Amino acid sequence: MGMKTKDLRTKSAEELNQELVNLYQARFGLKMQIATQQSNKTSELGKLRREIARVKTVIAEKGAAK
Numbered sequence: 271m272g273m274k275t276k277d278l279r280t281k282s283a284e285e286l287n288q289e290l291v292n293l294y295q296a297r298f299g300l301k302m303q304i305a306t307q308q309s310n311k312t313s314e315l316g317k318l319r320r321e322i323a324r325v326k327t328v329i330a331e332k333g334a335a336k
Contacts, residue, residue: 293322
């Protein structure tokens with residue numbers, strides 16, 4: 271977690287989509303842990319949300335560049 275945007279730009283569309291799926295799974299798992307009070311790392315949700323947005327932005331940039 272915590273990839274830089276320039277690192278994301280070097281990845282292919284397939285790798286970016288896989289990264290997005292992994293981030294969604296991580297966010298879901300963290301939400302479940304918080305809901306069942308197994309974790310109190312609520313700040314991690316914001317970090318994951320921003321990372322998801324970063325990956326989606328790079329995907330959109332690659333799509334617009336075609």
